[in-house]
Amino acid sequence: MEALGRMMEAVVLVFLCRLGGLGGLFPVFSVGNTNNGTITLTHLLFANDTVVFCDADHDQIQALRVVLLCFEAVSGLKVNMDKSEMVLVGEVWNINFLANFLGYWKKVGWLVGSGCIYQKEVEENVKCNENGAPVKRLRRKAIIVHAENIAGRRFWNEHPSLLKEVVGFTEDVDKIKLEYVRFFQFENKLMPSTWIVIRIDGCHFHRFSEVHQFEKPNDKQALNLMNSCVVAVLQEIPDIIFGYGVSDDYSFVFKKDSHFYQRQASEIVSVTVSFFSSMYAMKWKEFFPLKELKYPSFDGRDVCYPSDEILQDYLAWRQVFCHINNQYNTCFWMLVNKKGKSKSEAQDYLKGTQAREKNELLIKEFYIDYNELEPMFRQGSFAFWEKEDITLADENGASVANSHNKVTVEHCDIIKPNFWEAHSSILGEIVPKL
Structure with a gap:
């Protein structure tokens, strides 16, 4: 067993030499405490038994497999797979793959913390x-x-x-x-040659905004967080060409000829929603550094639109909803936060009012011109890929023109044809409807 010990030590030395950033083969673990001192170890040898400690990492398992093969070749001995066991500490999501790779498919044990x-x-x-x-x-x-x-x-x-x-x-x-x-298993492939729209929506977002003490559900920082997550989604999933968002609601549009996950509806929805949700949690501290995030969750659904015209009608509908929803919420939260009304009183006060009456309320009671509010609140957010021209300097210092694509977020009117005429490459060279 001394030969095996020497081989393990060699692998550990490779790991320690590579800690500078080139990656390692095998880690070392500290055992003990600061009072009584600590020791580092990777394996324990007992006569003809060996215990090896490593992470649930493919490269480390591969290194262990190579060491065992070399040991068998040098010593002429055989590792008894029937008596060998892979013991888990905590949750290991890829255990089947690791166990099969190493050869321990049948015997997998657990320590406390897994099961x-x-x-x-x-x-x-x-x-x-x-x-x-x-x-x-x-x-x-x-x-x-x-x-x-x-x-x-x-x-x-x-x-x-x-x-x-x-x-x-x-x-x-x-x-x-x-x-x-x-x-x-049920295959639910989305219709080919159609625009795929994945619409995500915050679950119980009014309660979420209350728990996290938002000024209102479409709090400005919350909207900025949503937009930052959308940029990350577009950068992660290249088949998404743009997204349109209102408060906690965002619609992602995949290109017509997309074959993302073979157009399987469940996979596309789950990947989009889960990645967005993870980005929301990861970016939370950037926008709310003093607030602890508790339970963000979003649901998602898929719809296919066969033509550019119908897709534009869908987006126009979402923007009209943005205006109606924001106008009501602006009045509602001003009555609650500035006039001291309860939520039920504010609801009763606004019941049956039309858009003109809400505008008059904002002007007379709060001196707010609704049309002067930030476009992000009134028109929503539109994220899309746009080509940016930049100038770089070559090795001789000469200027060289170059261009690259970046995700841009704008807050503008997408109902009228002006936007689509100015960005015709988003949907392809189409003639926007008048």
């Missing part, structure tokens, strides 16, 4: 009756279960509440031929 999660009915005290006795109710609660093999019948027999949810198995799951499961 499967499911909901179980538990009895909890919810209140006390008039005599002071606790009143119990069944509640569904998420629990973590650690098991060596969740495909075996033993696991399901030990958790009858879970078995009840999915119905019983006549044989061990790992003995069932699983090919038939694919027949239950």
Whole structure:
């Protein structure tokens, strides 16, 4: 086993030499505390047994596999795969791939902090009756279960509440031929040669804005955060040619000939929504550095529009909605924040009022000309790719003209043809409808 130890030390030295940024082969882990001192280790040798510590990383597993192959070649000994085990600490999403790559497909164990999660009915005290006795109710609660093999019948027999949810198995799951499961998958491909619109919307956003103490749901910083996330989405998914947003609502338009995820609706919606949501969480501190983010969530839906004209009608509808919604919200929150009315009182006050009456209210009561509000509130935000001409200097200092595409966010009227005439490349060389 000394040969294996020397090989592991060599791999660790390569890792330490590469810490400067070139990437490593194997990490070292610190054990102990500052009071009693710490030691670093990567593996432990016990006679004919070895424990190796590493991250759930493909490159590190690959390095370990190479070390084991070299050890077998040099020593003439064989690593006993039947007695070897890969033990997890925490959640490892790619365990099947790593275990299969290394050769430990059947034996995968768990340490505390990993396993499967499911909901179980538990009895909890919810209140006390008039005599002071606790009143119990069944509640569904998420629990973590650690098991060596969740495909075996033993696991399901030990958790009858879970078995009840999915119905019983006549044989061990790992003995069932699983090919038939694919027949239950439903292919929902979006219509070819049409504009794909993925519209995302904040879930319970009014409550979200209250919890995070926004001035109003379309708070300026919140809108800027949304626009920043949209720029990131366009940069990440090149098939999206533009997006239009109102408050917590954004519509992403994919090009007509897009083959993104083979035009599978569920994949396109889930990728777009999940990436946007992750960007919202990652960028939150840039716009709200003093507020703790709690629970952002967005839903999404897909629609296909067959022609440029219908697509423009859709966008015009969204911008009309932006105007109606913002005019109402401006009046509503001014009544609440400036006049001290309750939300129900403000709703009753505005009930049945027309656009002209709302404008008069803003002018007479708050000295606000609605048409002078920032365009971002009145017209929404329009994000699209635009070619930018730049001048660079070559190695001789001479100026060289160059151009590149960048994502631009504008707040303008997209109902009239002026915008589309000025940016005809967005939808292609089309004649905007009058």
